[in-house]
Amino acid sequence: METMITGKALVLACSAIGAGLAMIAGIGPGIGQGYAAGKGAEGVGRQPEAQGDIVRTMLLGAAVAETTGIYGLVIALILLFANPLVKLLG
């Protein structure tokens, strides 16, 4: 009659929390890239003739700063859509 809480349910429930925690990594790129945006805007205002170089460097650096946010996203997506822990339960 009543469905009990199974081990599978517990793993999936904690996967939801793990996915949420992993996203918190996104704080970092948000702050860092915003700093780069500010410095880029400042630089473009001071040396408009170097705008291309400034923006390219800003975007290159921001791409590097994005990676750990992507890592967090990938772990969250794995937990949600390709959960290897549930498979381990058998």
Added chain:
Amino acid sequence: METMITGKALVLACSAIGAGLAMIAGIGPGIGQGYAAGKGAEGVGRQPEAQGDIVRTMLLGAAVAETTGIYGLVIALILLFANPLVKLLG
């Protein structure tokens, strides 16, 4: 008589917490874009003639800084509206 807490309920309950946690990523873009806003305002005050370039660079950089906040939002929306974990429960 009393409905017991089912595995499904546990997964959904933890999904609510996971969704809340994922939103915390939003701290990052908020700080970073605010920094860019401050630098943009400073730059416009100093070089009013470069206002267009400054604001464009600020907005471009801020768009880049928004991504991890969007990632968090997407994970939260998935947990709330297209929960793949509940489907896994069968």
Added chain:
Amino acid sequence: METMITGKALVLACSAIGAGLAMIAGIGPGIGQGYAAGKGAEGVGRQPEAQGDIVRTMLLGAAVAETTGIYGLVIALILLFANPLVKLLG
């Protein structure tokens, strides 16, 4: 001692916590926009003649920085007033 906790109650209870967690995102815009406010005030003091441009840029940047705070608020309001998880429980 009979316990009468239903799955629905658990989902709603965790939704309250999720809503609280989601609001923490508001730390970011608060810091960022405050930085912009400070830079705006500084700029206006230095170039009073550019006050209009400075304030407009500050407000534009601050609007951009607000978004992740709004995301958090929206997720919290969904959890409180249009909880899709409870509906999933059937």
Added chain:
Amino acid sequence: METMITGKALVLACSAIGAGLAMIAGIGPGIGQGYAAGKGAEGVGRQPEAQGDIVRTMLLGAAVAETTGIYGLVIALILLFANPLVKLLG
């Protein structure tokens, strides 16, 4: 004190915790507006003749920075005084 574990009690208990969590958002405006206050004081020290403009810009920016703190307060007040989750319990 009653030790009966009802669903309603669980929802209300977690609402108290959710309300506390939501207030943490207040860290942001506190830091940001304090930064603005500092820049305002600095600006007034540098350009006393622009005091009116500086303070007005500081206060405008600080008002914008307040919003996410207010969001947190509103969610906490809803959880405490107009709890929609308890109503959903029926």
Added chain:
Amino acid sequence: METMITGKALVLACSAIGAGLAMIAGIGPGIGQGYAAGKGAEGVGRQPEAQGDIVRTMLLGAAVAETTGIYGLVIALILLFANPLVKLLG
């Protein structure tokens, strides 16, 4: 009939949370590399002739700053895909 929560399920569930926690390390590289991006963009604007050296130094430093984010990712991947704790359970 109903599967109880086994020790294995508990270990796997907590591994999901551990994996999520480990990703939080990613805040650091995100902020740090973003700072480097901003300084790089600033430097390129000021000394366009040194662009190669500036970008190389920025990328070298950013690579060093990435390591702890990678450590977190590795621990998360171990917890998800090669969980040594479950094996210990026998």
Added chain:
Amino acid sequence: METMITGKALVLACSAIGAGLAMIAGIGPGIGQGYAAGKGAEGVGRQPEAQGDIVRTMLLGAAVAETTGIYGLVIALILLFANPLVKLLG
């Protein structure tokens, strides 16, 4: 028949969480080394002739800043691969 949750399982489960927590230390080196990267890039742009000294100092300082991230990694690896707590259980 059904495997109960044993003390061993509890220790291993909490070890997974402990390992995740230990990785959070990685936030520090990430921010710090990124700062060093930014300052290094800035310095190389200003004094290209001192590039060797600047990069060497940056890397030396970054190596020092890495240690606590390594400590966290070591504790996590001990918890995962050479768990002394499980042995204590007998």
Added chain:
Amino acid sequence: METMITGKALVLACSAIGAGLAMIAGIGPGIGQGYAAGKGAEGVGRQPEAQGDIVRTMLLGAAVAETTGIYGLVIALILLFANPLVKLLG
């Protein structure tokens, strides 16, 4: 249902979490020493003739900044390898 979790297991499980928490202290030295690295690199670029003094001061200061990270490591190692709490249990 018989619980097979002993008091000893509970103490050891919480020791794993305590050890993980203690490592979080490592955020501090990571940020601080990275700052010192950046300032050291900047200083060496500006006054190459003072490189010896600059690097010595940087390393001396960084050594002082390492202590609380070491404290955290020591507490974690005590919890893992010389747990005094388990002994108290008798």
Added chain:
Amino acid sequence: METMITGKALVLACSAIGAGLAMIAGIGPGIGQGYAAGKGAEGVGRQPEAQGDIVRTMLLGAAVAETTGIYGLVIALILLFANPLVKLLG
């Protein structure tokens, strides 16, 4: 037959977590002293003749900044080695 979890075990288990939490205080001195190290290195580069005074002031200030890290360590050591709470249990 099976040993139940006693009150003593619960107090000791929570003491392990409390000790871990107390060490987190170490983030502060790590950041602060690292800042002092950076400023010291910068100062020594600029005024090598004042090296003695600079380093002495840096170390004096760093000693003051260490105290709260020591407080955390002391509380952790008390919880681990001279637990007054367990004695209260009788």
Added chain:
Amino acid sequence: METMITGKALVLACSAIGAGLAMIAGIGPGIGQGYAAGKGAEGVGRQPEAQGDIVRTMLLGAAVAETTGIYGLVIALILLFANPLVKLLG
């Protein structure tokens, strides 16, 4: 299941966690006083003849910054050595 844990044990266990949490306040004075140490060292390098005044101001300000760390310590010591909550239990 007979609980062998008394209410007193529960209060004492939670007191251990509360004491640990209270020590986290120490992050603040650590960062702030370290900043003061850095600025003091910088100032002494600039005007060695004003060393006495600089150091006195630094120490006075640092003493003020210590208070909240002391508050946290006092609350932790009360929880550990003069626990008023246990007395309330009767």
Added chain:
Amino acid sequence: METTNFIVRFLEWLMSFDPKAVVLGASAIGAGFAMIAGIGPGIGQGYAAGKGAEAVSRNPKSQRETTMVMLLGAAVAETSGILALVVALIMLFGNPLISAKGSAMVIMASAIGAGLSMIAGIGPGVGQGYAAGKGTEAVGKRPKLQSSVVRTMLVGQAVAQTTGIYALVISLVLLFANPLIRM
């Protein structure tokens, strides 16, 4: 009825204690949470201290004025720390929740929520301390403008206090006028 649901089992375990003990335990944790607010004043006042030392090194003649501004600004920045301490002391020595009537679970959670709320005080502590530092710096540079600098500093600090007050209100509501217990 024997139940194998671990959530229900945990809650039943918790409620098998003297309800007073559960509330007192939660109050210990709540008091610990509240003290975390102390991070704010520590950072902020330290910043002010650094700016004070810097001001003295730049303009030793204005030491009296700068020190006074530093101390005034730092005193304002202390507010969050004091408020958190008061809430923690209330929970330890004059806890109104112990005599509250209603569900023990709600009362217990209210003690934790009241502590969590106070953490907001980090913000005003940091921010007001920054303002104190900048005010000190400005006065050090132009001591004659002390009154207008200090006024601006205080206005800005007042604005920065609001979220700390909101948190205090929520905390006090949870402790003294808890609407959840009565529901």
